[in-house]
Amino acid sequence: MRSTRLIPMAFPLLLFILVVAGSGPAASSSAEAVDFASEIWPVLERSCLDCHGGKDTFSNLVVTSPEALLKGGDLGKVIVPGKPDESPLLTRTELPMDDLDYMPVEGEGLSEEETAALRQWIADGADFGDWTGTE
Ligand code: HEC
Numbered sequence: 001m002r003s004t005r006l007i008p009m010a011f012p013l014l015l016f017i018l019v020v021a022g023s024g025p026a027a028s029s030s031a032e033a034v035d036f037a038s039e040i041w042p043v044l045e046r047s048c049l050d051c052h053g054g055k056d057t058f059s060n061l062v063v064t065s066p067e068a069l070l071k072g073g074d075l076g077k078v079i080v081p082g083k084p085d086e087s088p089l090l091t092r093t094e095l096p097m098d099d100l101d102y103m104p105v106e107g108e109g110l111s112e113e114e115t116a117a118l119r120q121w122i123a124d125g126a127d128f129g130d131w132t133g134t135e
Pocket residue numbers: 044047048049050051052058059061072073074075076077078088089090092093100101103104105106107110
């Protein structure tokens with residue numbers, strides 16, 4: 001009767017595997033914090049500034065200071081600290097490029113690494129660190 005002895009063994013083993021597998025994502029989300037000034041700002045400057053506080057300001061969304069970014073645009077907040085999926089600053093860059101809401105409207109879009117960094121930065125609380133904005 002091997003099988004009846006295996007069942008009670010298999011259960012803790014399965015639990016163990018689940019716990020080990022489950023600790024994976026938790027471990028990676030505590031990876032090093034994303035630094036706004038060196039990792040996020042260069043992306044916004046390259047892909048968003050022209051139309052949001054640079055040459056033009058569409059939808060009253062300005063990306064050149066923490067206050068303006070947290071204030072958001074005509075449609076409301078674009079960053080909800082801790083909630084990347086409710087933050088249009090991120091979600092609009094993650095849409096398929098042919099979606100009407102995709103950002104940027106023109107120019108270089110965000111790479112997967114860049115959206116991942118932006119996602120983590122918002123999830124971690126959208127801390128601007130030393131960055132006080134730019135002129
Ligand atoms: C070529 C111009 C252009 C660029 C570049 C651009 N946008 Fe926009 N953006 C617009 C226009 C036009 C609107 C208003 C229409 C709309 O909401 O789609 C807008 C609106 C938005 C809104 C909605 C704001 C609100 O509250 O009404 C968000 C969020 C946004 N853009 C994010 C971004 C981000 C993030 C980037 C850079 C990755 C970016 N945009 C780059 C033109 C641009």
